[in-house]
Amino acid sequence: MKKNKDFIHFLLSLYKPVKLLTFVMIFSMIISQIFNLIKQYIIKGMIDLPSNPNFEVPNLYQVAITLILIIILELLFYYISNIVRTIHMVKKQTPYISQKLFSHLNKKSYSFFINNFSGKITSSINEVNKKIGELNTRMTTGFVSLLTSMISSLIILYTIDLKIFLTASILFIGIIITRVIYFSKAYLPLIQKSQEISREYDGVLNDAVLNFTTLKVYSAVESFSKTLKNKKEEVNDYRNKASTKEFTYGALANLAYIVTFVMLLLYSIHQYGNHLMTLGSLIFFINAMISLKTSTTSFSWAYIHIGEYLVVLKNCYDLLYDDINIEDGQKENIVVDHGNIEFQNVTFKYSKNNILENFDLTIKEKQKIGIIGVSGSGKTTLVNLLFKFYKPQKGKIFIDGKNIYDYNTLSIYEKLTYVPQETILLHTTIYENIKIAKPSASEEEIINAAKKAELHEFIEKLDDQYNTIVGERGIKLSGGQRQRIALARIFLRDAKIVVFDEATSSLDNNTEFKIQQNIHQYFQDQTIICIAHRLSTLKDMDDIIVIDNGNIIDSGKPEDIIPKYDKIDFERIENEN
Numbered sequence: 001m002k003k004n005k006d007f008i009h010f011l012l013s014l015y016k017p018v019k020l021l022t023f024v025m026i027f028s029m030i031i032s033q034i035f036n037l038i039k040q041y042i043i044k045g046m047i048d049l050p051s052n053p054n055f056e057v058p059n060l061y062q063v064a065i066t067l068i069l070i071i072i073l074e075l076l077f078y079y080i081s082n083i084v085r086t087i088h089m090v091k092k093q094t095p096y097i098s099q100k101l102f103s104h105l106n107k108k109s110y111s112f113f114i115n116n117f118s119g120k121i122t123s124s125i126n127e128v129n130k131k132i133g134e135l136n137t138r139m140t141t142g143f144v145s146l147l148t149s150m151i152s153s154l155i156i157l158y159t160i161d162l163k164i165f166l167t168a169s170i171l172f173i174g175i176i177i178t179r180v181i182y183f184s185k186a187y188l189p190l191i192q193k194s195q196e197i198s199r200e201y202d203g204v205l206n207d208a209v210l211n212f213t214t215l216k217v218y219s220a221v222e223s224f225s226k227t228l229k230n231k232k233e234e235v236n237d238y239r240n241k242a243s244t245k246e247f248t249y250g251a252l253a254n255l256a257y258i259v260t261f262v263m264l265l266l267y268s269i270h271q272y273g274n275h276l277m278t279l280g281s282l283i284f285f286i287n288a289m290i291s292l293k294t295s296t297t298s299f300s301w302a303y304i305h306i307g308e309y310l311v312v313l314k315n316c317y318d319l320l321y322d323d324i325n326i327e328d329g330q331k332e333n334i335v336v337d338h339g340n341i342e343f344q345n346v347t348f349k350y351s352k353n354n355i356l357e358n359f360d361l362t363i364k365e366k367q368k369i370g371i372i373g374v375s376g377s378g379k380t381t382l383v384n385l386l387f388k389f390y391k392p393q394k395g396k397i398f399i400d401g402k403n404i405y406d407y408n409t410l411s412i413y414e415k416l417t418y419v420p421q422e423t424i425l426l427h428t429t430i431y432e433n434i435k436i437a438k439p440s441a442s443e444e445e446i447i448n449a450a451k452k453a454e455l456h457e458f459i460e461k462l463d464d465q466y467n468t469i470v471g472e473r474g475i476k477l478s479g480g481q482r483q484r485i486a487l488a489r490i491f492l493r494d495a496k497i498v499v500f501d502e503a504t505s506s507l508d509n510n511t512e513f514k515i516q517q518n519i520h521q522y523f524q525d526q527t528i529i530c531i532a533h534r535l536s537t538l539k540d541m542d543d544i545i546v547i548d549n550g551n552i553i554d555s556g557k558p559e560d561i562i563p564k565y566d567k568i569d570f571e572r573i574e575n576e577n
């Protein structure tokens with residue numbers, strides 16, 4: 001229940017910058033429909049005018065002028081409503097929604113991005129924008145306009161004949177109510193299911209396009225295209241089932257309408273024949289019944305579409321807004337003055353097996369610590385925990401004596417920075433890719449950072465230099481060049497703790513040596529954690545720890561540890577233990 005309330009709150013929040021415009025859009029449509037009602041009255045009056053004993057031709061002209069005025073007003077308000085919706089609302093609302101939803105991703109956990117296809121997330125953000133636009137259209141041109149026109153038609157019937165009014169009201173309100181119930185029970189769940197699969201389809205397609213070369217090299221394109229075909233067929237199956245249900249219902253509703261209409265028509269002709277109804281009223285009855293039929297069908301469709309949009313919006317909401325750690329945003333910002341780190345009795349598992357068990361590690365401020373260990377021993381996991389990407393099942397992690405779980409995550413990222421094991425770049429220029437580490441950085445700062453990462457000379461040789469586009473995920477650069485962009489980012493940050501996870505693994509010895517020198521020169525006052533397989537990388541560290549199976553199995557100065565482990569196969573150690 002609370003979830004539905006939160007969803008409505010979310011929907012309303014999307015209208016924050018366009019409250020007044022929304023009001024103008026709906027209000028103008030209602031006014032336009034009221035003029036439409038008045039217009040119909042005037043036409044009825046005009047038809048009945050000649051049968052009035054006091055009829056004079058100039059009266060007809062007067063009424064005609066009033067009619068033209070009313071039609072102009074009706075169209076004017078209709079126009080205002082449409083202009084507000086299609087131009088002004090779109091102009092203000094869509095950029096607002098894009099920004100709001102994208103910034104919101106900042107609150108999502110690390111596992112959210114790991115567990116969901118990026119295509120699914122992107123399509124959810126796009127869908128919200130698209131569906132809100134469509135919702136606005138259906139709300140005004142469908143819902144509000146048709147509801148007002150239905151009410152007007154019923155008012156007309158009421159003024160013509162009470163019996164006709166009551167019978168028509170029962171028919172049309174009955175059709176709407178049963179359609180709404182039928183729709184919610186039979187139609188909506190099918191649409192919901194098709195939507196879910198459709199978003200999965202987007203995710204798989206996105207993932208496949210992103211990894212197309214891999215699929216091609218392994219001759220897997222055909223089998224993937226079959227998966228996509230099956231998913232699309234599944235989407236269509238649910239849609240078709242939903243449409244069949246809707247058509248069946250539509251046919252039954254039409255039958256009820258035709259029978260009632262013919263009965264009421266016979267009755268009205270009978271009344272007209274007995275001079276109990278004027279010609280204007282008879283024409284009006286027919287006109288109102290036809291218009292009621294059109295509005296009821298369109299109204300039901302508007303309702304169905306609005307329902308569909310709400311389902312899509314709810315699905316997107318669930319994906320984007322579920323599991324957010326609201327508490328986190330309300331926590332205090334951490335202050336890191338020194339850069340001390342302590343893992344205290346930490347036990348952690350991703351799923352079944354413990355990766356770390358009662359793990360203790362203390363790193364003093366300004367200490368430069370190297371971490372080595374076989375692949376899969378838990379080195380990156382340590383970084384994941386320090387960055388709060390995951391929460392340990394047991395134990396605590398402190399930075400400067402403060403339990404990181406008591407503090408706001410974003411504030412921690414301001415004082416911690418890292419070069420991840422795999423560098424993925426944005427599909428933009430080298431310049432912009434470095435700049436993301438510090439959006440306020442000047443050109444000079446960016447060039448300096450590139451120099452420290454031994455990247456400047458290489459960039460200078462490129463045709464477009466710093467404006468070279470790196471390609472999706474940085475595909476146009478070599479692994480080592482990508483790593484150096486990630487390193488340049490680090491040099492821009494004002495962090496107290498810097499973590500390198502295999503940050504120089506793709507570089508040649510000479511470049512790595514120069515960068516290591518820069519790291520030691522520029523990060524003298526920082527705490528450094530450096531994970532590496534190539535032990536020579538760690539020769540200037542203060543200490544090195546050796547991790548195996550999530551435990552520290554050895555530690556010491558580089559001069560002791562490096563010779564000891566340089567030639568030793570970790571797997572052998574594992575077996576010996």
Ligand SMILES: Nc1ncnc2c1ncn2[C@@H]1O[C@H](COP(=O)(O)OP(=O)(O)OP(=O)(O)O)[C@@H](O)[C@H]1O
Binds near residue numbers: 350351377380
């Ligand atoms: N997100 C995840 N979900 C489930 N298991 C994971 C996840 N990330 C890592 N693991 C598993 O946890 C173990 C430790 O992984 P981790 O990445 O910490 O190893 P590592 O020491 O950094 O290895 P490498 O030297 O290859 O980078 C591995 O067995 C890995 O398969």
Ligand SMILES: [Mg+2]
Binds near residue numbers: 379380381421
């Ligand atoms: Mg790793």
